[in-house]
Structure formats: C-alpha cells, structure tokens
Amino acid sequence: MENKLCETQCKTVDFxxxxxxxxxxTYHCDICKKSFTQKGHLTTHKRIHTGxxxYHCDICGKSFSRNGDVTIHKRIHTGxxxYHCDICxKSFSQSGKLTIxxxIHTGxxxYHCDICGKSFxxxxGLTGHKQIHSGxxxYCCDICGKSFSRNxxxxxxxxIHTGxxxFHCDICGKSFSRNxxxxxxxxxHTGxxxYHCDICGKSFxxxxxxTKHKHIHTGxxSCRCEICGxxxxRNGDxxxxIRIHTGxxxYSCDICGKSFSGxxxxxxxxRIHTGxxxYSCDICSKSFSRNHDLTTHKRVHTGxxxYCCDICGKSFSxxxxLTTHKRIHTGxxxYHCDICxKSFSQRSTLTSxxxIHTGxxxHHCDICGKSFSRNGDxxxxIRIHTGxxxYSCDICGKSFSRNHDLTxHKRIHTGxxxYCCDICGKSFSQRSxxxxxxHIHTGxxxYHCDICGVSFSRNGDxxKxxxIHTxxxxxx
Numbered sequence: 001m002e003n004k005l006c007e008t009q010c011k012t013v014d015f016x017x018x019x020x021x022x023x024x025x026t027y028h029c030d031i032c033k034k035s036f037t038q039k040g041h042l043t044t045h046k047r048i049h050t051g052x053x054x055y056h057c058d059i060c061g062k063s064f065s066r067n068g069d070v071t072i073h074k075r076i077h078t079g080x081x082x083y084h085c086d087i088c089x090k091s092f093s094q095s096g097k098l099t100i101x102x103x104i105h106t107g108x109x110x111y112h113c114d115i116c117g118k119s120f121x122x123x124x125g126l127t128g129h130k131q132i133h134s135g136x137x138x139y140c141c142d143i144c145g146k147s148f149s150r151n152x153x154x155x156x157x158x159x160i161h162t163g164x165x166x167f168h169c170d171i172c173g174k175s176f177s178r179n180x181x182x183x184x185x186x187x188x189h190t191g192x193x194x195y196h197c198d199i200c201g202k203s204f205x206x207x208x209x210x211t212k213h214k215h216i217h218t219g220x221x222s223c224r225c226e227i228c229g230x231x232x233x234r235n236g237d238x239x240x241x242i243r244i245h246t247g248x249x250x251y252s253c254d255i256c257g258k259s260f261s262g263x264x265x266x267x268x269x270x271r272i273h274t275g276x277x278x279y280s281c282d283i284c285s286k287s288f289s290r291n292h293d294l295t296t297h298k299r300v301h302t303g304x305x306x307y308c309c310d311i312c313g314k315s316f317s318x319x320x321x322l323t324t325h326k327r328i329h330t331g332x333x334x335y336h337c338d339i340c341x342k343s344f345s346q347r348s349t350l351t352s353x354x355x356i357h358t359g360x361x362x363h364h365c366d367i368c369g370k371s372f373s374r375n376g377d378x379x380x381x382i383r384i385h386t387g388x389x390x391y392s393c394d395i396c397g398k399s400f401s402r403n404h405d406l407t408x409h410k411r412i413h414t415g416x417x418x419y420c421c422d423i424c425g426k427s428f429s430q431r432s433x434x435x436x437x438x439h440i441h442t443g444x445x446x447y448h449c450d451i452c453g454v455s456f457s458r459n460g461d462x463x464k465x466x467x468i469h470t471x472x473x474x475x476x
Contacts, residue, residue: 060166076167076179090194104195104207124150132235146250160251160263174278188278188291208234300391300403314418328418348374 026035027042031049036042044066047053053063055070059077064070072094075081081091083098087105092098100122103109109119111126115133120126128150131137137147139154143161148154156178159165165175167182171189176182184206187193193203195210199217204210212233215221221231223238227245232238240262243249249259251266255273260266268290271277277287279294283301288294296318299305305315307322311329316322324346327333333343335350339357344350352374355361361371363378367385372378380402383389389399391406395413400406408430411417417427419434423441428434436458439445445455447462451469456462 062166088194124152128153144250163254303394312418348376 026037027039028035029042029045029049031046034045036045047065053065055064055067056062057064057070057073057077059074062073064073075093081093083092083095085091085098085101085105087102090101092101103121109121111120111123112118113120113126113129113133115130118129120129131149137149139148139151140146141148141154141157141161143158146157148157159177165177167176167179168174169176169182169185169189171186174185176185187205193205195204195207196202197204197210197213197217199214202213204213215233221233223232223235224230225232225238225241225245227242230241232241243261249261251260251263252258253260253266253269253273255270258269260269271289277289279288279291280286281288281294281297281301283298286297288297299317305317307316307319308314309316309322309325309329311326314325316325327345333345335344335347337343337350337353337357339354342353344353355373361373363372363375364370365372365378365381365385367382370381372381383401389401391400391403392398393400393406393409393413395410398409400409411429417429419428419431420426421428421434421437421441423438426437428437439457445457447456447459449455449462449465449469451466454465456465
C-alpha cells in the first residue's frame with residue numbers, strides 16, 4: 001500500500017539542462033577575483049571598479065550603482081521613514097538602521113573581535129575595528145592621498161575637498177556633510193536627548209556622547225599614546241592628540257588659511273568668520289559657537305561645580321580648570337617657550353606669552369581700535385564700553401566684568417587665602433599678591449622705569465613712579 005502511494009504521489013521533475021548548469025555555479029570578478037553565487041551580484045559589484053552609476057535620483061540628480069540605493073536615497077527628499085521601532089516608536093528610512101537601533105534597547109553586540117574581545121552591534125564596526133590591529137587602510141583619497149580603514153570614512157572625508165553639504169535642516173536651513181550630524185543638530189531644536197545613561201540617568205543628544213560619558217563611571221581609557229603615555233576614551237581622540245606630537249594640521253580654513261589638527265576645531269573656527277552661534281542659553285539667551293561653552297556657561301546660573309580637587313577639595317565648573325588648578329599643588333608647568341625657555345602651567349598663557357616676543361595683537365576692538373593678543377582680553381575690554389558686568393556675587397550682590405574678579409572678591413566674604421608663601425608661610429587671597437610678596441625675600445625688582453632706570457618689585461609701584469616724570473610728584 002505504502003509503495004503504491006509513493007508511486008502515485010512522488011514524481012521525478014526534469015529540469016532543463018541550462019537550469020541545472022546554473023545551480024552551484026560561482027561567478028568571479030576578473031579584476032579583484034571576488035566570488036558571487038548570482039550573476040546579478042557580480043554585475044553590481046563590477047561597478048565599484050568601473051565607477052558606473054546607472055540609477056539617477058530624479059529630484060537632485062545624484063547617481064547610484066544600485067536601484068535599491070536610489071529608493072533609499074529618495075527618502076531624504078520625501079522624509080519617508082517606513083520602519084518603526086515597536087519599543088520607542090522611533091522611525092527609520094532603512095530596515096537595516098532599525099535593526100541596528102533596536103540593539104540600543106537590547107544591548108546586543110553580536111560581533112566579537114577575536115584579537116581583543118571587544119564587541120560590536122554591527123559587522124562593519126567589527127571589520128573597521130580589526131583594521132586597528134592590522135593597520136590596514138585600503139581606501140585612499142585620490143585628491144590628498146590620505147588613507148582610511150573604511151570606505152564610508154573616505155566618502156565623508158572627500159566632502160572636505162568638495163565642500164558639499166547635502167543634508168539640510170528644514171527648520172533653520174543649516175547644512176551638513178553627514179546625515180547623522182543633521183539628525184543630532186535637529187535635537188537642538190526639539191530639545192530631545194534620546195540616549196540615556198543607565199547608571200546615573202543623564203541624557204545626551206548623541207550616542208557617542210553617552211558612550212564617552214559612561215567611561216566616567218568605568219574609568220576606562222583604552223587608547224594610549226605611545227609617545228607621552230596619555231590615555232583617551234576614544235581612538236579618534238588619540239589620533240587627534242598624536243598630531244600635537246607630529247605637528248600635523250590637515251584641516252585648513254578656506255577663508256584665512258589657518259590650519260587645525262581636528263575637523264571639529266576647523267568647524268568651530270569657521271564660526272569666527274561667519275559669526276554663527278547656534279547654541280543659546282534658555283535662561284539669559286546668550287549664544288555660543290560651541291555646545292560645550294553653553295554647557296559650561298549654564299553653570300554660572302546653576303552654580304554647579306562638578307569637578308572636585310582630591311587634594312584640597314576645591315570644586316570647579318570645568319574639568320580643564322581642575323586640571324590646571326592641580327598644577328598649583330604639583331608645580332607642573334608643561335608648556336615651554338622655545339624663545340626664552342620660560343614655562344607655564346597653561347597652554348593659553350604660553351600662547352599669550354609668545355606674543356610678547358612677536359608683538360602680535362590680532363584681536364581688535366571695533367569701538368576704540370585697541371588691540372589685544374588674546375580674544376578673551378578683547379571680550380573683557382569691550383565690557384568697559386558696554387558696562388556689562390555679568391558676574392554677580394551671591395552674597396552682597398556686587399557685579400564684575402570678569403569671573404576672575406568675582407572669584408577674588410568672594411574671598412573677602414570667605415576669608416580664603418589659597419596662595420601660601422613657602423618661605424615664611426604667609427598666605428594671600430590673590431596669586432599676584434603672593435608673587436609681589438616673594439620679591440621681598442628674593443630682592444627681585446622686575447619692573448623697570450624706561451625713563452630713569454629705577455626698578456620696583458611691584459608693577460603698581462612702577463605705575464605710580466612714572467607719574468613723577470609725566471605729572472610731577474604724585475604724592476604731593
């Protein structure tokens with residue numbers, strides 16, 4: 001019975017000879033020898049070598065090697081996002097981006113590096129990462145010769161040369177070279193911060209800011225400079241840092257020609273020429289060219305000082321100020337003048353000092369014409385004309401044009417004298433007073449009258465002395 005049923009229901013299917021030949025056939029690229037199971041895939045692949053892009057967007061004219069890429073590209077113009085996350089309702093123009101996005105919720109990172117064990121949510125992330133170990137950079141810019149480990153990094157890099165910014169904000173009209181930068185920019189309008197730290201609850205506009213923030217909790221800095229030993233959270237930060245040692249500045253301003261080691265520094269610099277200040281304080285409406293400056297500025301209103309010195313307990317609103325402050329305790333002065341060998345604890349102080357030798361004063365007041373070696377000094381100077389005193393004492397209400405003056409003033413109320421003479425132990429509320437005091441011990445008189453040659457230990461005494469020559473005896 002079973003044999004009869006099989007005989008009646010099981011049939012032999014005869015395929016044409018041509019179909020049988022195609023099954024299991026492999027198609028090889030005669031340029032790079034890559035193999036494909038379908039002839040259509042080989043045809044599409046060959047366009048990488050030939051540069052052929054037969055599919056065109058009928059809205060902007062951009063061309064593509066695959067028809068599917070045109071379909072996805074058109075969604076930039078139409079705003080269509082047909083793929084929706086069922087957890088947070090966020091929408092995407094591509095199915096692949098939805099899949100990647102869901103891994104934010106699940107924490108899934110299925111691609112693992114077999115060298116160092118690091119995990120990635122995307123395969124191309126792992127591929128790019130492995131080239132850190134191998135040093136391979138197969139994608140080369142045909143304009144400047146720079147090489148990259150990933151093709152999409154090369155594509156973005158080329159926009160530096162072309163100046164193309166194809167992604168436009170439909171709210172303020174600002175343009176961007178990358179779509180993800182446009183997405184992040186739009187959050188400044190909406191106020192949305194979709195990336196949340198699961199440890200402290202802090203929210204961020206961009207995922208990489210969240211990733212960087214989490215290192216505060218873990219303390220992990222896996223990228224170390226082999227020249228000076230400094231460690232960084234991200235490999236990109238290490239790359240930029242290394243340019244301090246090499247002197248490389250690959251990003252140039254096409255307006256004034258100034259060069260920078262990082263593309264972000266160039267973007268911020270360009271705003272000097274354009275006057276663009278896209279980041280506004282929602283408390284006092286003051287605007288800033290950098291988001292970091294806005295974040296720091298808001299602490300003037302909130303009084304927040306999240307960076308604490310583990311030696312003396314003093315707190316600061318900026319991490320960089322804490323780093324500089326610690327040099328008071330350590331005596332470290334890592335910035336050296338190569339003209340007179342004088343050393344400084346801050347880079348900005350060295351920059352200003354060098355202009356003593358060069359005489360350069362590039363920052364000019366457009367009200368009175370006075371020139372300054374530092375932009376910060378110009379900003380402070382302009383307040384003489386405007387009368388602006390943005391820094392107020394929360395104890396007595398007195399206002400100041402400089403934050404530094406407010407800090408010094410508050411010591412009248414607190415009695416704090418943080419600057420101590422290591423010879424006699426006397427303390428002072430201001431560093432300049434300590435400096436002048438030390439001259440009593442050393443006998444140094446560094447301020448010289450250029451008319452009669454007499455010397456003084458304090459600049460204020462020299463100023464008073466000069467009145468003898470210009471106006472007669474000032475003490476009568």
